[in-house]
Amino acid sequence: MAQPRISKAKRRKIAIFLRCLGISFVAWLLFAVSNVQLYVIKAGISYVNIPENKAFHPLQSDTVSIKMKMSGWKIFLRKMNPDTPHIQVDLSGLKTRNYIVFTNQLGYINRQFPVDNQVIAVSPDTLFFDFSKQTQRKVPVRPLYDIQFKKQYGIIGDTKASPEYVTVTGPLEDVANIEFLETDTIRGSNVSADIRTVAYLNKHQKNNITIYPIFSEIMIPVGEITEKVVELPLKVENARQYTSVRTLPSKVKVTFLVSLKDYNKWSSRDFEAIVDMENWEKNKVQSLPVILTQVPEYCRIISIEPQNVDFFVRK
Known part of the structure; x- marks a missing residue:
């Protein structure tokens, strides 16, 4: 069945309607973003003008809710990029009492925001403090x-x-x-x-x-560093109950990074490498891991070769 064709006059009317609808939406959007609205944000608090010789504990959270008058456009931008601002609270009033009322500090708080963002209320309105030594x-x-x-x-x-x-x-x-x-x-x-x-x-x-x-x-202090290799004899720990313990190999090579100015300062005498027989007694491992128990400061180990060694035990 053939679809009925839309006449040019009808297409023109539809186009005019859609154009008017788009203009109306844009006009509504501009009106919405330019209109001043109430908006609530969370804010952290910090304290200034703390009374001397008084230590205090806040008895509430360090986050408050701020009710502000803002343009719709700024509300839209804040929702697109949310953050948690901080406000300063003047504690000079604690010289004579143990609480601070935000209603009395709205002028001071408003000076911490742009002139077109008006703070009208803070919740909770009163902060209480406990004094101690x-x-x-x-x-x-x-x-x-x-x-x-x-x-x-x-x-x-x-x-x-x-x-x-x-x-x-x-x-x-x-x-x-x-x-x-x-x-x-x-x-x-x-x-x-x-x-x-x-x-x-x-x-x-x-x-x-x-x-x-x-x-x-x-x-x-920052400087150039380079690689250095030292050969260390392996020491065996926790082997008193054995007549002898021999590792294969008996030495390991340690590669580390050291500053150029300290290249000749550190040698194999400044490092210590061990294997622990207790690991074999408890876990019955086939080879022993090499453990570095002494490394000079600011020497960064790159590799130990080999990382595990075989061993022979004579009881």
Whole structure:
């Protein structure tokens, strides 16, 4: 059966209808994104103007809900790229009470956002704090780094921090548990020279402690490295009950990376390789794995040949 043809007049009417529908949708979309709407976001909190000689514990989560007036377009962009902002909370009011009311700080909080984003409420509206005895303690700085080196380069010495120790102040029970403070991660790629940088210390979201100073200068010695091979005699451990134990071979070759400046510093006397007979007694293995029990600092082992050795036992 032949399909009825649509006349040119009908096709024109359909085209006009679809064009009007598209224009209406675009107009509605522009109106929606330009219209101011209420939007709720999650935000982390940090504290400023902490009263001196007072240590405190927050009695609620360090995340709050913020109700804001935003344009539809900004809401759309935030949904496309969601993040968790941080707001600062002024604790100067804790000098006379143990709670902070967000309603009294809306002006201060709004100054932390763009002028066209208006904060109208924060939930919970009140933050409560428990005060405790304050103490101080000096703890060492531990640098963190994620560095990619240029080929044949690497760390060739001790990483140094200046200052090596910082002062932590806060509640006794919190400060007592801090053994060290890590820096923010120091990153680098294709590195072939010493790294000297300033890294801020990471509180690990402990907002009720203060650190002085808040940063440390970090120096990481970097230099050219090369391969070196040493031959080590094998020592046998846990073999007192046997008359003799002989390994085949009696020596192993160890290949390691070492800095050029220390190439002649390390020799076979600075390494130790053993096999443990206890492994044979317990597991009845056919060969013994070679274990390195002594390796100089900043020497990176590449290979041990052989990794397992045969042995003969005389009881």
